Each structure stands twice: as C-alpha cells, then as structure tokens.
Amino acid sequence: MRTMLRAGAIALAASSVLLAGGVAAQAAPAAADVTFTVGNLIFEPQQWGHTGSLEVTITNHTDQDVDKAVTVLEPLAGTFDDATGTQGCLIAAPQDGRQAWDCYLGTIPAGESVTVNVVFYSPAAGKPVARRATTSGSIEIDGKTVAFPAVFRSTSGSVANPVAYTPDQTANLTVTTPGNVTLTRQDDGTFAGRIPVTLTGNGDAGHQLLGGQMAAPAGLTDWPYAVDGNCGPGDVDLPVPPGGTGVGCAFFERLAQGQTRTYDWLFTAPADSQPGPLGTATTSGLLNSPLIGAQTDGANKATFTVTIAG
Known part of the structure; x- marks a missing residue:
C-alpha cells in the first residue's frame, strides 16, 4: 500500500482554523453534488509517541452511484499511517516537505455516505503542554480542499492553549x-x-x-x-x-x-x-x-x- 509512486499535485487551501467543540469543517456544497466533512485531528499521547485519527465523511447527493478517491496531505512529514474505510492508498507527490496519499473510496451509492478514518502516528514524546503543528494537513476530493490542523494533547489531558510545534527535520x-x-x-x-x-x-x-x-x-x-x-x-x-x-x-x-x-x-x-x-x-x-x-x-x-x- 505504501510503495507505489504516482506523480501529481494538489490544490491546497490558503488558510485554516482550529476547529473547536467538535464542529467539523465542510467543503462548500453544490446542488446535486458530492460533499464531505472533516473532523478534528487530536494526537493522543501513548507509551511511545502519539496516535491520532481524523474522521472524513463523504456524502453522495446525486441520484447516481459514484466512484471517488480522496487525497490526504499529512500535517507533519512521515505521520500518515493508514486510511481505514478505503480500498487502499498510493503514495503521491509530496508538497511543502510533507507526503500526500491518494486513497480510493470505491463506489458510493446514490444518496448514501461513507466514513473514512485517516490514522496518523507521530514519534514525538509526550509533553506537559498542548502543542499545535505549525503546518496543516488537508483532505481533497474532486478539487475541493479542506485544511485541518493537528493538535497534540498534553500528558495531563489538555488541548487548551497549544504552543507552536515543529518536529525535527533530520534523523537523530x-x-x-x-x-x-x-x-x-x-x-x-x-x-x-x-x-x-x-x-x-x-x-x-x-x-x-x-x-x-x-x-x-x-x-x-x-x-x-x-x-x-x-x-x-x-x-x-x-x-x-x-x-x-x-x-x-x-x-x-x-x-x-x-x-x-x-x-x-x-x-x-x-x-x-x-x-x-x-x-x-x-x-x-x-x-x-x-x-x-x-x-x-x-x-x-x-x-x-x-x-x-x-
């Protein structure tokens, strides 16, 4: 799943905001179209590193079955892990020092929705303060892009007042x-x-x-x-x-x-x-x-x- 290469590029949103209170961001809908919503990405501290899951729900508003793919741009380099609910992902062209992945959704029946959980892993150790990545990830379907921030929960369980976070850029x-x-x-x-x-x-x-x-x-x-x-x-x-x-x-x-x-x-x-x-x-x-x-x-x-x- 992670070894095939494909050249390509993605149009990214120019800016993003932290989503509060579990309110999802939504790509601008069009009549009789396919729309999607993107949840929040919170990296949870583990014994080693952090894991986080981003929920993406895609809805087919048309009266026809459609085949779709989603392009995931990871918020931090090397953090994409998996996309459950898809039929597999291919590595795509990197952007701004981060990797993109093309994930095939398969057929979405008319009038129905599918949900994908994009899983991320960061090797960063836990900290007593919440952190927010200085770069955002994005989800793109049919040329519509929604950016999402990445917040690291503190070891005390808080996501309030996150400080800016940039991971190492070289191996150590x-x-x-x-x-x-x-x-x-x-x-x-x-x-x-x-x-x-x-x-x-x-x-x-x-x-x-x-x-x-x-x-x-x-x-x-x-x-x-x-x-x-x-x-x-x-x-x-x-x-x-x-x-x-x-x-x-x-x-x-x-x-x-x-x-x-x-x-x-x-x-x-x-x-x-x-x-x-x-x-x-x-x-x-x-x-x-x-x-x-x-x-x-x-x-x-x-x-x-x-x-x-x-």
Whole structure:
C-alpha cells in the first residue's frame, strides 16, 4: 500500500482554523453534488509517541452511484499511517516537505455516505503542554480542499492553549553494539554468530519505517542479515572493507522519541575458516523517509570486530 509512486499535485487551501467543540469543517456544497466533512485531528499521547485519527465523511447527493478517491496531505512529514474505510492508498507527490496519499473510496451509492478514518502516528514524546503543528494537513476530493490542523494533547489531558510545534527535520539516532561478534562452529561444521544492534530514537522526526545498513568484512559465507529485517546486498553509505559486502535492511516499524529497538544480525563463515579476527564491520541505523535530512554526527553508526572462534 505504501510503495507505489504516482506523480501529481494538489490544490491546497490558503488558510485554516482550529476547529473547536467538535464542529467539523465542510467543503462548500453544490446542488446535486458530492460533499464531505472533516473532523478534528487530536494526537493522543501513548507509551511511545502519539496516535491520532481524523474522521472524513463523504456524502453522495446525486441520484447516481459514484466512484471517488480522496487525497490526504499529512500535517507533519512521515505521520500518515493508514486510511481505514478505503480500498487502499498510493503514495503521491509530496508538497511543502510533507507526503500526500491518494486513497480510493470505491463506489458510493446514490444518496448514501461513507466514513473514512485517516490514522496518523507521530514519534514525538509526550509533553506537559498542548502543542499545535505549525503546518496543516488537508483532505481533497474532486478539487475541493479542506485544511485541518493537528493538535497534540498534553500528558495531563489538555488541548487548551497549544504552543507552536515543529518536529525535527533530520534523523537523530544512537546505535550501539557489544563491540564484537564471535562465530562459533555449528553442527554442520560451518561457523555462525549473532550480534545485537540497538537503535535509540533521540528525536521526533516523522518516518514510515526504520532502516539498517551493514558493511561486513571479507571471509563470510554470503552476506550477513538482520533476523527481523527485509535485507539484501547492495550499495551502502558505509566504508566496505576490501572484498567485503554492503547490506541494507528495512524494518517495518517506527521508532519513537526515547524508545529503543534491538535487531540481531546473523553472520556465517565457511567450515575452513581460520580462528582469529576476521575483520571490522560497521553498522548504521536510519529513518526511512525522503522528506527528512540524513544524520551527520556519526552517532547512528557503530563498528565492531568479527572473530572466528578457536
């Protein structure tokens, strides 16, 4: 649902207002037309990050069944999660540093309404004060656009007097390892070993999923991989030792501010490997989003030695 690309653009409303008291905004109706209303988006604090749901109700006032799609522009980069009540979403062209999604509604019978719940996730940690995003999202159907603000409820339960909020624009991760992985002989005579790589989220930049890279030394069997990742060899932004291999992995989950996740990487070597150090490997953690800047301070990288047991 989140991997197909389509070029396109959306006309956005020039301004928006915070909707109070649960009163929904409505696209300007036309006689015998399709109209829609947009509720409020409140990000609720969770154990890790925030979640929010935006209700959109589309009504077919015509005497004909109609097929419609809705374009969702997320209020903050990397926060779109899902749109329940649709038949699937395709990624569209980004706007103003945020991603848009085209979601197909299917057929709306004459005189009936359908409701879609657009789900958002922010990795931001909870705060004792309410916050309001400095950018708004929008819903567009048939060229009509309604903008909606995004408010973060405080950890005390209030949405009153929200302060302006802008999330990080670059990744901010810390990566740690034990510093060495020792490959021991297995029942089939080959060598294998696992090393845990821990990622800690220090910032609140939005992202769709996590990424990991590994630059492994020569002498291994095939290439190392993260046990819980979707991995493959290829170019990496790490120094690959001579004769070694670069590996990239995708982890289909997010990392909230202050949260840690640990992934085991599996290394194997042939049965005739000689005991001793095989070389140095380098690993990194990434936030997979084209809308945020890459981390440059090196804290998201770690090196460790690969050793064959005697």
